[in-house]
Amino acid sequence: SQTIHQWPATLVQPVGSPLSLECTVEGTSNPNLYWYRQAAGRGLQLLFYSVGIGQISSEVPQNLSASRPQDRQFILSSKKLLLSDSGFYLCAWSVGSASRGYTFGSGTRLTVV
Amino acid sequence: AQSVTQPDIHITVSEGASLELRCNYSYGATPYLFWYVQSPGQGLQLLLKYFSGDTLVQGIKGFEAEFKRSQSSFNLRKPSVHWSDAAEYFCAVGALNRDDKIIFGKGTRLHILP
Numbered sequence: 461s462q463t464i465h466q467w468p469a470t471l472v473q474p475v476g477s478p479l480s481l482e483c484t485v486e487g488t489s490n491p492n493l494y495w496y497r498q499a500a501g502r503g504l505q506l507l508f509y510s511v512g513i514g515q516i517s518s519e520v521p522q523n524l525s526a527s528r529p530q531d532r533q534f535i536l537s538s539k540k541l542l543l544s545d546s547g548f549y550l551c552a553w554s555v556g557s558a559s560r561g562y563t564f565g566s567g568t569r570l571t572v573v
Numbered sequence: 574a575q576s577v578t579q580p581d582i583h584i585t586v587s588e589g590a591s592l593e594l595r596c597n598y599s600y601g602a603t604p605y606l607f608w609y610v611q612s613p614g615q616g617l618q619l620l621l622k623y624f625s626g627d628t629l630v631q632g633i634k635g636f637e638a639e640f641k642r643s644q645s646s647f648n649l650r651k652p653s654v655h656w657s658d659a660a661e662y663f664c665a666v667g668a669l670n671r672d673d674k675i676i677f678g679k680g681t682r683l684h685i686l687p
Contacts, residue, residue, distance in 0.1 A: 502679070504617075504663065504677040509674060550616055561607050561619050564617040566615060567615065569614065
């Protein structure tokens with residue numbers, strides 16, 4: 461069966477420090493992969509999505525970047541965190557068109573202090 | 574472009590009462606519609622989805638939703654809520670193309686009174 465792993469579950473980082481969040485999917489091939497951020501009261505904001513290795517689309521300009529070094533691995537990074545990067549980060553995957561819906565990871569709570 | 578509106582930010586109902594969460598969408602063709610639920614500190618779980626066919630869709634945990642094309646709505650319902658239903662609920666709309674994304678509403682937080 462397909463599973464999605466996201467880690468770490470919680471993270472507290474100082475302003476200006478780097479960030480690396482990892483998401484991996486098991487049990488499927490060539491998934492579409494997504495990074496969302498959820499800030500309090502602001503719903504889900506799509507940050508990046510990828511339809512294949514090395515293919516990254518950015519939805520909003522920001523302090524973050526994403527990479528897909530392997531088919532089932534999606535990484536969210538930052539060179540220098542800002543206070544405004546705090547939030548709940550969710551990874552999701554889908555196969556084929558979005559019509560099948562997304563499967564979400566359990567999320568990472570990032571607090572920048 | 575697709576868009577989703579959930580007009581209620583918060584809803585409070587008593588345990589055992591019926592529930593209806595509203596969702597309106599905007600999309601040029603027949604949409605793919607979803608409802609997700611998120612418990613605090615957790616990821617999103619798919620409750621149900623509509624692609625075509627019967628406009629009344631049954632989901633997990635006793636939820637159902639009805640697609641009304643004339644009203645561009647996809648409201649979520651449950652006849653009798655339980656305290657464990659307290660969570661945030663997201664309506665979403667998707668499209669056919671492989672690289673199209675699902676667009677989420679801003680969510681409705683459901684509170685249950687004992």
